Amino acid sequence: MAEGKKKSKLKVVLIVVVALIVISAIAGRGSKGSSSSSSSAPASETTQEKATQTSGTDGGDSSKADSQTSTTAAAPKNDVPAEYTSALAQATSYANRMHMSKQGVYDQLTSEYGGQFSAEAAQYAIDNVQTDWNANALAKAESYSDKMHMSKQGIYDQLTSENGEQFTADEAQYAVDNIQADWNANALAKAKSYQDDMHMSPSAIYDQLTSEYGEQFTADEAQYAIDNL
Numbered sequence: 001m002a003e004g005k006k007k008s009k010l011k012v013v014l015i016v017v018v019a020l021i022v023i024s025a026i027a028g029r030g031s032k033g034s035s036s037s038s039s040s041a042p043a044s045e046t047t048q049e050k051a052t053q054t055s056g057t058d059g060g061d062s063s064k065a066d067s068q069t070s071t072t073a074a075a076p077k078n079d080v081p082a083e084y085t086s087a088l089a090q091a092t093s094y095a096n097r098m099h100m101s102k103q104g105v106y107d108q109l110t111s112e113y114g115g116q117f118s119a120e121a122a123q124y125a126i127d128n129v130q131t132d133w134n135a136n137a138l139a140k141a142e143s144y145s146d147k148m149h150m151s152k153q154g155i156y157d158q159l160t161s162e163n164g165e166q167f168t169a170d171e172a173q174y175a176v177d178n179i180q181a182d183w184n185a186n187a188l189a190k191a192k193s194y195q196d197d198m199h200m201s202p203s204a205i206y207d208q209l210t211s212e213y214g215e216q217f218t219a220d221e222a223q224y225a226i227d228n229l
Contacts, residue, residue, distance in 0.1 A: 084124045087117045091125035099139040101159075102126060103166035134174045137167045141175035149189040152176050153216040184224040187217045191225035202226050 087109055094105045109115040109122035117125070137159055144150045144158060158164045159172035167175070187209055194200045194208060208214045209222035217225070 080124075081121070083117060083121045087115065087121040087125035088128055090115050090117075091122075091129040092131070095129050095131035095136060099136040099143075101136060101165050101167040101171070102133055105129070107166070133167070133171050137165070137171040137175035138178055140165055140167075141172075141179045142181075145179060145181040145186060149186040149193075151186060151215050151217040151221070152179075152181070152183055155179075157216070183217065183221050187215070187221040187225035188228050190215055190217070191222075191229055195229060202229065205229075 090109060091105050094100045094108055100108065106122050106126050107114075109117045109125060110119060115122070140159060141155050144155045150158065156172050156176050159167045159175060160169055190209060191205050194205045200208065206222050206226050209217045209225060210219055
């Protein structure tokens with residue numbers, strides 16, 4: 001009986017020892033797995049950080065290069081001399097405010113009594129001025145008709161004269177074809193001026209109104225003027 005109890009106790013002790021060994025082994029494996037997992041996480045994070053830093057560096061360089069390229073493209077070189085831009089500014093004023101012709105503007109820019117620009121600067125201005133030469137000729141024609149009561153032919157000659165406005169033949173023709181004028185009324189105004197200021201006879205006034213060296217009204221326009229004095 002005593003031996004049986006000893007054997008029974010010995011078995012219990014062996015079972016307990018085996019159980020402890022198994023538990024220790026399981027705990028050891030868990031500790032190693034946790035340790036391995038912990039050590040791998042920083043390595044992964046470190047790799048990601050390096051990748052991020054590398055990407056950030058490349059992106060920064062790329063953005064900087066793009067910025068430099070953009071700046072270069074956005075700042076074109078301005079090689080036009082200051083004299084040329086000044087000539088263009090004056091040409092624009094003469095053309096759009098004073099309704100001068102192309103040749104008239106050029107002459108004014110290069111004149112020693114005018115702009116005194118070089119021929120090259122004046123030509124640059126003429127080539128680049130934004131204006132409508134036909135409209136300028138029409139504006140001048142309207143001024144001659146309204147203020148000076150000139151005839152159609154007289155206005156045309158004044159527009160094309162080298163001592164006058166110096167418009168081209170086409171520009172002057174456009175002007176007289178499109179002007180809204182009462183040529184009879186203009187002839188009458190001229191006739192009254194000759195009568196009042198110069199005390200001319202009706203016959204002399206008629207001749208002056210129709211003369212190619214005078215007002216150049218038509219015969220009908222001159223007769224209307226004489227009939228209505």
